[in-house]
Amino acid sequence: MVNAVVLGGGGRDPRLEGLYNGPSKGLIELRGRPSIQYVLEALRGAPGLDRIALAGPQAVLDHPVAALADVPLPEDVTIVEKLTAAAKAFDDGRRLLLATCDIPLATKETYGDVIERCPADAAFFHPLVTKSAALRDFPQHEWLFLKLRDREVVTTNVFIIDSELLLRRPDLAITLEDLRRHPLRLALRFGLGFVLKFKLGLLRLDACERFFSDLLGAPVRGAITEHTDLAMDLDRPEDAPMLEARLASRRG
Numbered sequence: 001m002v003n004a005v006v007l008g009g010g011g012r013d014p015r016l017e018g019l020y021n022g023p024s025k026g027l028i029e030l031r032g033r034p035s036i037q038y039v040l041e042a043l044r045g046a047p048g049l050d051r052i053a054l055a056g057p058q059a060v061l062d063h064p065v066a067a068l069a070d071v072p073l074p075e076d077v078t079i080v081e082k083l084t085a086a087a088k089a090f091d092d093g094r095r096l097l098l099a100t101c102d103i104p105l106a107t108k109e110t111y112g113d114v115i116e117r118c119p120a121d122a123a124f125f126h127p128l129v130t131k132s133a134a135l136r137d138f139p140q141h142e143w144l145f146l147k148l149r150d151r152e153v154v155t156t157n158v159f160i161i162d163s164e165l166l167l168r169r170p171d172l173a174i175t176l177e178d179l180r181r182h183p184l185r186l187a188l189r190f191g192l193g194f195v196l197k198f199k200l201g202l203l204r205l206d207a208c209e210r211f212f213s214d215l216l217g218a219p220v221r222g223a224i225t226e227h228t229d230l231a232m233d234l235d236r237p238e239d240a241p242m243l244e245a246r247l248a249s250r251r252g
Contacts, residue, residue, distance in 0.1 A: 003053065005082060005096050007082065021034070026101030039100075053071040080166075095118070095160050095162055097114070102233045105247070114158060121221075122160070122220070123161065126160075149203055172218065
């Protein structure tokens with residue numbers, strides 16, 4: 001079993017200004033329901049998932065949708081601080097699945113598959129979607145692909161992290177935040193050769209796993225998936241009609 005942390009959406013994104021129903025991205029409505037409601041409902045039914053923490057601004061925590069979560073967490077400065085606060089609040093040693101508020105297409109089955117595929121030894125686990133699946137399902141979306149030696153992939157808005165390790169090693173939290181903000185600077189620790197191979201798409205997934213495992217001093221694992229619902233998020237105004245169309249067809 002794992003617990004979940006949902007990021008409720010912080011400051012307003014100027015690109016989405018015309019879509020807002022409140023101060024948070026998570027409250028943007030798609031087919032009459034806040035985006036974050038789809039996320040919370042899917043997680044609530046996911047096999048292998050126990051409790052849910054909701055980290056967000058007060059407007060989200062005061063919204064009726066917050067009743068779908070078990071633990072409210074006032075928004076902190078960084079993602080790592082939110083994870084640390086959730087780990088302390090749950091206090092049960094279970095791993096944490098983090099999901100953002102803007103992936104309304106993700107289903108309980110998808111989350112269950114992520115949980116099931118997470119290796120027992122992984123301190124950090126991140127699924128990656130194939131380019132072929134992304135273009136097949138959402139050809140009009142503006143994807144940003146990561147080139148590996150044998151395929152191209154897109155990152156997702158979900159990962160799983162070992163909560164005990166996070167609390168035991170504050171240096172890990174700092175490294176994770178640096179990795180998010182300055183990935184190239186950290187990659188240079190392993191030499192220019194590694195960076196060039198990465199830029200040229202000459203690295204395999206297992207090589208990337210070794211790199212990040214060495215960087216964090218803990219096992220890092222990835223998995224290739226075709227669950228585009230984990231990657232299809234609300235980043236641009238043109239994403240909203242695509243998401244609504246898929247939600248409509250799913251309900252139909």
